[in-house]
Amino acid sequence: MTSVLQRDAERTRRALLEAAATALRAHGPTVSLDAVAREAGVSKGGLLHHFASKDALLTGLADEWMTRFDAAVQNHLDPSDERPGRVCRAHIRAAFDDTLVGDDQLWSDPAVLAALLAVPEVLRRARESGERWRSELTADGLHADRVLIISRVLDGMWLTELLDGRSATAERASLRDILLSLTDHTGAMSPTA
Amino acid sequence: MTSVLQRDAERTRRALLEAAATALRAHGPTVSLDAVAREAGVSKGGLLHHFASKDALLTGLADEWMTRFDAAVQNHLDPSDERPGRVCRAHIRAAFDDTLVGDDQLWSDPAVLAALLAVPEVLRRARESGERWRSELTADGLHADRVLIISRVLDGMWLTELLDGRSATAERASLRDILLSLTDHTGAMSPTA
DNA sequence: GACACACAACCGTCTGGACGGTATGTTCGA
DNA sequence: TCGAACATACCGTCCAGACGGTTGTGTGTC
Numbered sequence: 001m002t003s004v005l006q007r008d009a010e011r012t013r014r015a016l017l018e019a020a021a022t023a024l025r026a027h028g029p030t031v032s033l034d035a036v037a038r039e040a041g042v043s044k045g046g047l048l049h050h051f052a053s054k055d056a057l058l059t060g061l062a063d064e065w066m067t068r069f070d071a072a073v074q075n076h077l078d079p080s081d082e083r084p085g086r087v088c089r090a091h092i093r094a095a096f097d098d099t100l101v102g103d104d105q106l107w108s109d110p111a112v113l114a115a116l117l118a119v120p121e122v123l124r125r126a127r128e129s130g131e132r133w134r135s136e137l138t139a140d141g142l143h144a145d146r147v148l149i150i151s152r153v154l155d156g157m158w159l160t161e162l163l164d165g166r167s168a169t170a171e172r173a174s175l176r177d178i179l180l181s182l183t184d185h186t187g188a189m190s191p192t193a
Numbered sequence: 194m195t196s197v198l199q200r201d202a203e204r205t206r207r208a209l210l211e212a213a214a215t216a217l218r219a220h221g222p223t224v225s226l227d228a229v230a231r232e233a234g235v236s237k238g239g240l241l242h243h244f245a246s247k248d249a250l251l252t253g254l255a256d257e258w259m260t261r262f263d264a265a266v267q268n269h270l271d272p273s274d275e276r277p278g279r280v281c282r283a284h285i286r287a288a289f290d291d292t293l294v295g296d297d298q299l300w301s302d303p304a305v306l307a308a309l310l311a312v313p314e315v316l317r318r319a320r321e322s323g324e325r326w327r328s329e330l331t332a333d334g335l336h337a338d339r340v341l342i343i344s345r346v347l348d349g350m351w352l353t354e355l356l357d358g359r360s361a362t363a364e365r366a367s368l369r370d371i372l373l374s375l376t377d378h379t380g381a382m383s384p385t386a
Numbered sequence: 387g388a389c390a391c392a393c394a395a396c397c398g399t400c401t402g403g404a405c406g407g408t409a410t411g412t413t414c415g416a
Numbered sequence: 417t418c419g420a421a422c423a424t425a426c427c428g429t430c431c432a433g434a435c436g437g438t439t440g441t442g443t444g445t446c
Binding site: 028030113115117118126127130145148153156157158163164171174175181189 | 349
Binding site: 241245 | 434
């Protein structure tokens with residue numbers, strides 16, 4: 001029975017993750033567990049009950065985000081689209097999804113990235129996730145060159161917006177259309193005049 | 194007169210920067226000033242004489258690298274190349290320069306990046322540098338779309354190799370050729386079969 | 387060329403505070 | 417009543433930066 005509990009472990013866990021992200025943005029990548037716990041309205045002991053260590057907390061944060069992005073790609077799959085590159089297109093649309101990558105969103109903050117990069121386990125899982133996507137996208141019917149270019153552009157865009165803040169909307173839309181149009185043919189890349 | 198001094202401030206300064214990078218790779222982004230100083234064969238007091246704070250040290254490190262990359266692009270400028278996009282091509286060649294971005298090189302390490310991202314001043318200068326390159330490349334005679342794509346691919350490639358380690362040489366070469374060929378025409382992007 | 391002086395380069399130590407993690411209680415829900 | 421979900425207190429460690437001192441180096445002076 002999922003009643004409205006005063007004590008709801010799952011709710012607390014989520015609150016802690018959200019608080020971690022918020023506190024990271026506010027206090028930089030060296031935030032103390034105290035600060036995160038306070039932000040979540042929990043004691044440090046309570047935090048450490050859910051996440052055995054600081055690294056575990058940050059790993060949990062990274063997991064949460066990767067899971068959320070994976071789900072977003074699923075949501076952006078177009079059922080009526082049966083041409084090659086459909087997963088790739090969903091991937092592109094997800095990467096441009098404003099509700100996922102907005103400025104206000106907790107993802108895009110250098111301090112958060114800095115903290116996560118410092119945790120080996122996070123790096124491991126990020127590599128794993130990248131490898132999964134890599135194989136899924138190359139099995140999508142497009143030429144490898146196109147997948148490669150598109151993936152790198154998406155990565156680069158994320159990095160750029162992480163540093164500079166969200167770029168101009170017009171530029172974003174233009175970039176999105178270019179990438180999507182790159183999935184319209186299955187041949188090798190070749191420039192045209 | 195630049196005699197062979199026992200005390201050579203400039204040499205010490207460079208040693209400290211190099212030591213900072215080495216120590217970061219070895220001990221992670223939370224390296225102590227003590228560790229860096231020891232690595233450089235200098236006392237902590239000596240370190241703080243050259244860099245007033247830890248942030249100043251990291252900022253110095255970032256500056257060093259950006260300067261070095263700028264110089265590399267200059268070196269890769271082809272004097273016989275007078276077509277539009279020559280700066281862009283030099284930029285691409287520099288980004289693929291093995292002597293600059295090798296695994297063994299100090300750039301490509303997550304721990305180092307993590308430390309640098311945590312320093313606001315570093316972010317400021319990185320943004321500045323990005324803005325400079327942006328304007329320089331758009332004044333290079335290519336269509337804005339092409340510059341945009343190429344820039345993002347280079348960023349994404351750097352990020353990917355930072356996480357995964359250097360990718361396959363064949364893939365790198367292929368990517369390089371694609372990017373260079375993208376500078377062969379000045380028109381808008383459009384995919385071909 | 388000897389001497390003194392000024393100043394940069396560098397050393398070693400100290401400290402105050404922060405922070406991760408533990409150990410131990412306490413309360414709540416099933 | 418038992419265990420999960422918290423709270424509280426505390427410990428050991430680590431570290432940035434301050435500080436006062438010391439050594440070397442060019443420079444002016446006679």
